[in-house]
Amino acid sequence: xxxxxxxxxxxxxxxxxxxxxxxxxxxxxxxxxxxxxxxxxxxxxxxxxxxxxxxxxxxxxxxxxxxxxxxxxxxxxxxxxxxxxxxxxxxxxxxxxxxxxxxxxxxxxxxxxxxxxxxxxxxxxxxxxxxxxxxxxxxxxxxxxxxxxxxxxxxxxxxxxxxxxxxxxxxxxxxxxxxxxxxxxxxxxxxxxxxxxxxxxxxxxxxxxxxxxxxxxxxxxxxxxxxxxxxxxxxxxxxxxxxxxxxxxxxxxxxxxxxxxxxxxxxxxxxxxxxxxxxxxxxxxxxxxxxxxxxxxxxxxxxxxxxxxxxxxxxxxxxxxxxxxxxxxxxxxxxxxxxxxxxxxxxxxxxxxxxxxxxxxxxxxxxxxxxxxxx
Numbered sequence: 001x002x003x004x005x006x007x008x009x010x011x012x013x014x015x016x017x018x019x020x021x022x023x024x025x026x027x028x029x030x031x032x033x034x035x036x037x038x039x040x041x042x043x044x045x046x047x048x049x050x051x052x053x054x055x056x057x058x059x060x061x062x063x064x065x066x067x068x069x070x071x072x073x074x075x076x077x078x079x080x081x082x083x084x085x086x087x088x089x090x091x092x093x094x095x096x097x098x099x100x101x102x103x104x105x106x107x108x109x110x111x112x113x114x115x116x117x118x119x120x121x122x123x124x125x126x127x128x129x130x131x132x133x134x135x136x137x138x139x140x141x142x143x144x145x146x147x148x149x150x151x152x153x154x155x156x157x158x159x160x161x162x163x164x165x166x167x168x169x170x171x172x173x174x175x176x177x178x179x180x181x182x183x184x185x186x187x188x189x190x191x192x193x194x195x196x197x198x199x200x201x202x203x204x205x206x207x208x209x210x211x212x213x214x215x216x217x218x219x220x221x222x223x224x225x226x227x228x229x230x231x232x233x234x235x236x237x238x239x240x241x242x243x244x245x246x247x248x249x250x251x252x253x254x255x256x257x258x259x260x261x262x263x264x265x266x267x268x269x270x271x272x273x274x275x276x277x278x279x280x281x282x283x284x285x286x287x288x289x290x291x292x293x294x295x296x297x298x299x300x301x302x303x304x305x306x307x308x309x310x311x312x313x314x315x316x317x318x319x320x321x322x323x324x325x326x327x328x329x330x331x332x333x334x335x336x337x338x339x340x341x342x343x344x345x346x347x348x349x350x351x352x353x354x355x356x357x358x359x360x361x362x363x364x365x366x367x368x369x370x371x372x373x374x375x
Contacts, residue, residue, distance in 0.1 A: 004034040004364060006086040007079070007111070009094040011062025014043035015234065015264060016203065017290040018090050018118045021164060026054040028357040037084070061094040068097065076101035079111055086364050087111040090118060095129045112367045117143050119287045120308065123150045135367055137162050137360070140288045140309040160363055164288045165353035170269065171297035173347040177270040185274065191257055195228040196339050199275040201268065201291040203233045204243045209281025212331070214249055217259055219332045225339060227258070232271060234264030272300050277338055280304035289313050293351055301342040303335050317350055
C-alpha cells in the first residue's frame with residue numbers, strides 16, 4: 001500500500017504502558033516504510049523513539065491549563081501542511097486538542113481520527129472525547145465493556161478490541177539474566193541474595209497498591225518467610241509527598257532493609273526474571289496490565305487482584321495467581337502458597353505484540369479506505 005503518515009499524540013514520553021505502546025507502533029510504522037511522528041512534551045524515551053526512525057515534535061499538549069488550547073491552530077496548520085493520514089490520540093487532553101484541530105479541517109481531505117482508550121477514566125464529558133474517534137481502540141475487554149456501559153451512544157461498530165501485547169523475543173520464556181547483571185544487582189541490593197523476592201512494578205501512584213504490598217511483606221516476614229519486597233517505579237511529578245509517605249511507612253514498620261525502592265529502571269526484563277513472584281495490587285481495576293503480561297511471558301509467576309485487565313490476563317494465562325480484591329488474608333495465603341510451590345507458567349504467548357501491531361496498522365489501512373463523514 002501507499003506510504004502512510006501517522007501522528008500519535010500523548011502527554012509525554014517518560015515511561016508506562018501508554019508510552020511503550022506508542023513506541024511499539026511507531027517502530028512498526030518505520031519498519032514498514034511509513035512516516036511516524038509522535039507529538040508530546042518529551043521525556044526519557046524520546047532518544048529511543050528518534051533512534052528507531054520516528055520524528056518527535058516537542059509540543060506540551062497534555063498540560064492541564066487553558067493556555068494549552070493555543071496549540072489547536074498550530075496543530076491544524078501542521079496536519080494540513082504535512083498531509084498526515086492518521087491522527088491517533090492516546091490521552092484525554094491531547095485528544096481534545098487533536099479533535100478541535102481536526103474538526104476545523106476540510107472533511108474531504110483531513111486526517112482520519114483514531115483514539116485509543118488506555119485507561120478506565122472517570123465518566124464525564126471530558127473523558128467522552130476518547131469516544132470521538134472514527135475508530136475507538138479498546139485495549140482490553142474490560143475497557144470495551146466500560147465503553148458500552150458508560151457511553152451507549154457510541155456505536156458498537158466503531159469500537160475495535162486490540163489487546164496490548166508483549167514481544168516474546170524481548171521477554172522470552174525461561175530467560176535468565178547474565179552473571180554480570182546478577183553480580184551488579186546483588187552488589188547494589190545485597191539483601192536480595194538468597195531471598196524470596198516479591199516485585200511490585202509500576203509508578204509511585206496511590207492506586208498501585210503499595211500500602212497493601214508493604215503490609216503483605218510485613219505479614220510474610222512475621223510468618224517466618226525470608227521475603228524481600230521490591231517497589232520498582234519512578235516518582236511522578238506532584239507525587240513526591242506520596243512517595244515520601246511510603247518510605248516513612250516502611251521505616252516505621254522496621255522494614256527498611258527488606259522493602260527496597262529502586263526508582264525507574266530500564267532493565268525490567270532482568271528484574272522480573274530475578275524475582276520469585278511479581279504482584280499487581282492496584283486498588284482500581286487496570287485497563288490492561290502490561291507488567292503482568294511481561295512477567296508471565298518470562299515465566300515468572302504473578303499474583304494479582306481479580307478485577308479489570310489484570311484479572312482477564314491471569315484468568316487466561318495463570319488463574320492460580322488470582323486473589324480477591326482487598327482480602328489481606330487471601331492475598332497472604334496465596335502468596336505464601338506460591339512461594340512454597342508455584343505451578344509453572346505456560347510458555348505459549350497468548351498476547352503477542354506482533355498481533356497488536358498488525359491489527360493496529362490494518363485498522364489504519366481500513367479506515368483510510370472508508371467513506372468520509374462530512375460532519
